[in-house]
Amino acid sequence: MFRMQIFWTALFHRSLLLGGVWTSLTGAEALALGGLVTALAVWLSLRLLPATHPLVLWRAVRHIPRFIAGSVDGGVDVARRAFSPNMRLRPGWLEVQTDLPDGARVVLGGELSLMPGTLAAGSEDGKLLVHVLDTDAGFDNAIPREAEDIATIIGHKPKARP
């Protein structure tokens, strides 16, 4: 029952996404062909990447403004460093413990790469490797909050921490 629900929500979301892409590419012409192509694309996407978690669309949409604000911050920060004479860089590495499933960990890494001062470099033993531009600036404080947001978007319940 639960699995069917995940399947149908994924079907709905992906039809919305791919249909939207078709409409913006063609400018709302050739809708019959578009319907056919969208259906094929959704089928292929569900086959190649089956849905495993119930994505909550409105939570993902609600997350967008924070993401945009974070990436503007990130760009401004990096631009200030690039133009300042001494650059104030103190690069270092962090390991972030996370129990997000594989796909969601990649999303977290991608998001962190656009937020100020952090850059993900894949994962090792389930830990995300994060490069920070300035180890003193407290960039890593934003990481738990992002991880939590993504967990609620995909309806992932974190394991109890000891």
Added chain:
Amino acid sequence: MTLWLHTLAIALLVSLGGALWRVWRGPSQADRMMAAQLIGTGGVAVLMVLAALQDWALLVVAFALATLAALAAVGFVKSESPDGAGDPEEAPPVKKMRGTGQDRAQNG
């Protein structure tokens, strides 16, 4: 407006020239790939500006370039992985990296 958009497109191209310097100097393969990424993004930006100047159909070209730039990077990463065709996370664990960021920052 036309004058500003032309200036903008030229300035963007000049900034891409800086990326070409990085492609030339390297030193690592990843540096060269990053510069190629920058040229991809910059090319998309130039095409957007030209679309406003000349013909909106150029937006489709920008879309295709954005897609191809992403695929180029994926191709590079696959070729860099240990068996030349796989996932970069197959590489041996990266224990040695810790703490080296600091000394490297000094000699820049």
Added chain:
Amino acid sequence: MADIATYVLTGLGLVFFIAGTVGLIRFPDQFSRLHALTKGDNLGLGFIALGVAFQTETWAQVAMLLLIWGLALLAAGTVSQLVARAAVSESQKP
């Protein structure tokens, strides 16, 4: 009015593009360079797309600009992780 928005937004976009290039040239190690590139460029592209959007004639063109920017953001987040990982493996090769 729309023209002023285009001047300001595309100008900002250009500043971030130049910041990305300057960072790519000046920053001392490859991971820091990747920071500059990923963050600077995508913000620059976002501002330029927004600025150009004020000159469009139809909504389909706005949708297309949005689609390109969304794709670029998605690609940047994913690709920067992949390139960073490849750089980690590369810097460990004997």
